Amino acid sequence: MRDLRYFLAVAEELNFTRAAERMFVSQPALSKQIRRLEELLRVRLFDRDRRTVVLTAPGRALLPRARELVRVWDEARRAVGEAAAAEAAVLTVGVSSSVGRGLLPAARARFAERRPHWRIRVRQVDWEDPTAGLAGGGEADLALVWLPVPGQEDLSVRVVATEPRWVALPAGHRLAGRAEVAFSELLDEPFLALPESAGPLRDYWLALEERAGHPVRIGSVVSNADETFEAVEEGSGVVLLAAGNAAIYRRPGVVTLPVGGLSPSRLALAWRPDDHRPAVRDFIDAFLDAAAGPARDGLTQDGRTGDGQAGS
Amino acid sequence: MRDLRYFLAVAEELNFTRAAERMFVSQPALSKQIRRLEELLRVRLFDRDRRTVVLTAPGRALLPRARELVRVWDEARRAVGEAAAAEAAVLTVGVSSSVGRGLLPAARARFAERRPHWRIRVRQVDWEDPTAGLAGGGEADLALVWLPVPGQEDLSVRVVATEPRWVALPAGHRLAGRAEVAFSELLDEPFLALPESAGPLRDYWLALEERAGHPVRIGSVVSNADETFEAVEEGSGVVLLAAGNAAIYRRPGVVTLPVGGLSPSRLALAWRPDDHRPAVRDFIDAFLDAAAGPARDGLTQDGRTGDGQAGS
DNA sequence: AGCGTCCACAGCCGATCGTTATCACACCAC
DNA sequence: GTGGTGTGATAACGATCGGCTGTGGACGCT
Numbered sequence: 001m002r003d004l005r006y007f008l009a010v011a012e013e014l015n016f017t018r019a020a021e022r023m024f025v026s027q028p029a030l031s032k033q034i035r036r037l038e039e040l041l042r043v044r045l046f047d048r049d050r051r052t053v054v055l056t057a058p059g060r061a062l063l064p065r066a067r068e069l070v071r072v073w074d075e076a077r078r079a080v081g082e083a084a085a086a087e088a089a090v091l092t093v094g095v096s097s098s099v100g101r102g103l104l105p106a107a108r109a110r111f112a113e114r115r116p117h118w119r120i121r122v123r124q125v126d127w128e129d130p131t132a133g134l135a136g137g138g139e140a141d142l143a144l145v146w147l148p149v150p151g152q153e154d155l156s157v158r159v160v161a162t163e164p165r166w167v168a169l170p171a172g173h174r175l176a177g178r179a180e181v182a183f184s185e186l187l188d189e190p191f192l193a194l195p196e197s198a199g200p201l202r203d204y205w206l207a208l209e210e211r212a213g214h215p216v217r218i219g220s221v222v223s224n225a226d227e228t229f230e231a232v233e234e235g236s237g238v239v240l241l242a243a244g245n246a247a248i249y250r251r252p253g254v255v256t257l258p259v260g261g262l263s264p265s266r267l268a269l270a271w272r273p274d275d276h277r278p279a280v281r282d283f284i285d286a287f288l289d290a291a292a293g294p295a296r297d298g299l300t301q302d303g304r305t306g307d308g309q310a311g312s
Numbered sequence: 313m314r315d316l317r318y319f320l321a322v323a324e325e326l327n328f329t330r331a332a333e334r335m336f337v338s339q340p341a342l343s344k345q346i347r348r349l350e351e352l353l354r355v356r357l358f359d360r361d362r363r364t365v366v367l368t369a370p371g372r373a374l375l376p377r378a379r380e381l382v383r384v385w386d387e388a389r390r391a392v393g394e395a396a397a398a399e400a401a402v403l404t405v406g407v408s409s410s411v412g413r414g415l416l417p418a419a420r421a422r423f424a425e426r427r428p429h430w431r432i433r434v435r436q437v438d439w440e441d442p443t444a445g446l447a448g449g450g451e452a453d454l455a456l457v458w459l460p461v462p463g464q465e466d467l468s469v470r471v472v473a474t475e476p477r478w479v480a481l482p483a484g485h486r487l488a489g490r491a492e493v494a495f496s497e498l499l500d501e502p503f504l505a506l507p508e509s510a511g512p513l514r515d516y517w518l519a520l521e522e523r524a525g526h527p528v529r530i531g532s533v534v535s536n537a538d539e540t541f542e543a544v545e546e547g548s549g550v551v552l553l554a555a556g557n558a559a560i561y562r563r564p565g566v567v568t569l570p571v572g573g574l575s576p577s578r579l580a581l582a583w584r585p586d587d588h589r590p591a592v593r594d595f596i597d598a599f600l601d602a603a604a605g606p607a608r609d610g611l612t613q614d615g616r617t618g619d620g621q622a623g624s
Numbered sequence: 625a626g627c628g629t630c631c632a633c634a635g636c637c638g639a640t641c642g643t644t645a646t647c648a649c650a651c652c653a654c
Numbered sequence: 655g656t657g658g659t660g661t662g663a664t665a666a667c668g669a670t671c672g673g674c675t676g677t678g679g680a681c682g683c684t
Binding site: 625626629630631632633634635636637638640642643644646647648650651 | 655656657658659660661662663664665666667668669670671672673674675676677678679680681682683684
Binding site: 002025026029032033036051 | 643649
């Protein structure tokens with residue numbers, strides 16, 4: 001199975017070194033495994049003539065089957081996990097940062113009315129996976145994510161709140177005393193960035209769109225909230241964040257303030273469109289009810305009426 | 313992949329010890345691997361309550377996917393092998409014993425007329441696999457087999473020759489001087505048998521049908537021609553064989569003679585019905601032409617006109 | 625009570641799979 | 655040419671894996 005993923009990586013990159021990076025292993029390890037796979041099949045899968053790598057005929061024959069195998073395997077893992085969850089009566093909600101706001105407890109309560117014997121487990125997921133464990137082999141049944149989420153076409157998504165974007169600065173920063181800043185004043189600051197794997201979400205929190213081509217300086221790459229605020233505190237850079245998170249992650253050495261001239265961030269509940277388990281549907285309803293319920297501390301709400309995009 | 317096969321074996325047997333035997337590993341090894349798979353999936357796949365083994369809900373969810381994965385993997389191996397063979401312009405013919413008779417060289421010649429740049433490779437396969445490498449992950453593209461071949465419904469089969477069955481006896485045997493024996497005289501002899509995995513073919517060469525319930529004594533299990541004749545020579549038992557093989561495998565210490573009262577053995581060319589490669593079709597035509605060609609040393613011939621059964 | 629069956633556990637060993645360090649070669653810039 | 659860069663192969667080594675044998679304990683059956 002692993003070898004098949006390696007094979008796919010090399011077949012897609014046509015470059016051992018880059019494929020190895022993508023699979024998070026060293027290049028010799030990947031070379032060796034490919035060689036082993038070739039020995040197992042008694043066939044050369046790639047022609048490596050010094051400078052270029054191309055698939056051989058047997059390699060081309062393997063390619064679609066390997067994809068199929070990886071797909072079925074991932075699906076099997078998911079199905080097994082779901083079967084276990086159904087037996088244990090547990091739903092797992094992946095979250096990227098403490099984005100629950102008041103929503104999670106409220107949703108929990110409403111869900112408990114309908115399914116008293118079910119439990120909700122909340123799992124923090126690092127920002128390497130912007131779908132918070134929902135995509136691929138992740139173990140989340142639902143996720144609270146920031147839009148835009150990569151691979152959005154394969155997910156059902158419903159916006160549950162919008163919040164203006166703020167900025168976090170080290171306490172000694174030249175702008176730290178201000179009550180508000182315009183984004184144009186931050187253009188030349190070093191920014192903390194999400195990992196590459198976060199794709200469009202990384203661009204979003206760098207506000208690439210609002211820079212209109214003005215280049216961005218990456219001060220550091222961060223993959224969870226703790227890393228982020230430590231990096232801000234030690235002056236590696238500044239970072240945009242949702243207004244709600246500015247309140248939650250308040251800490252000495254870091255100052256947060258509103259930023260003018262940026263579109264608001266959108267928080268969404270996401271799930272797998274092909275996941276028709278009743279408990280999941282009930283939780284979605286419970287959550288959206290909660291989001292549409294009594295107003296909470298200044299959040300602009302979307303709830304059921306928002307511009308939520310139901311995935312395919 | 314291996315672990316999936318183990319899982320399938322246990323799921324089908326619902327018994328670790330028997331499953332381990334089926335997979336040709338020790339029972340602790342299989343237990344450990346199942347446990348590892350369970351750890352990987354973070355789920356219990358079987359409920360073992362001391363005396364009985366049953367699938368859990370996650371196990372039931374995995375079962376069909378595991379079958380699918382094994383199926384696609386086997387298919388992928390076959391496809392890769394075929395792609396390599398097409399490039400190398402080689403066809404592999406599996407044979408169980410030297411059953412080629414005059415047929416193989418004749419077929420080779422006719423095939424060479426149509427596909428001069430292709431080569432034919434003949435591969436001897438032990439009798440553990442009565443399809444001579446055609447079924448499962450075997451590497452034969454075609455096979456010369458004795459009927460009945462297990463799993464015949466998944467193969468295309470064409471009878472190319474029928475031969476009376478003879479018996480091989482040690483030189484000192486009480487019947488060794490005879491010109492011919494009746495099968496009824498052999499009923500109480502110890503017989504050499506094919507491995508269990510040969511299924512109906514094992515029964516066929518023990519002539520179970522013609523024994524009409526008379527019990528058979530197994531002198532020894534043999535899985536290739538050399539083993540067989542050595543076992544005969546040292547007196548482990550007697551063995552039935554096709555008339556043609558009696559001539560080919562003549563050796564001091566072993567006597568062969570015709571047996572009356574047995575149906576004749578049928579030699580068949582077999583291939584995979586879903587294998588539509590032109591070279592394979594050409595070889596089938598060449599072989600059947602050769603089998604229908606000039607008569608050779610006393611063999612009853614079937615060729616194209618025989619009662620060949622075209623598989624599904 | 626004693627035996628057989630069946631699964632789990634422990635201890636051992638060779639093969640596998642990962643690492644880092646280094647080499648060999650092709651290409652490119654100069 | 656010459657040296658730098660990028661790429662894949664190779665070497666040496668350590669941790670883990672996957673198999674083995676031997677053993678133990680629970681249960682059913684005589």
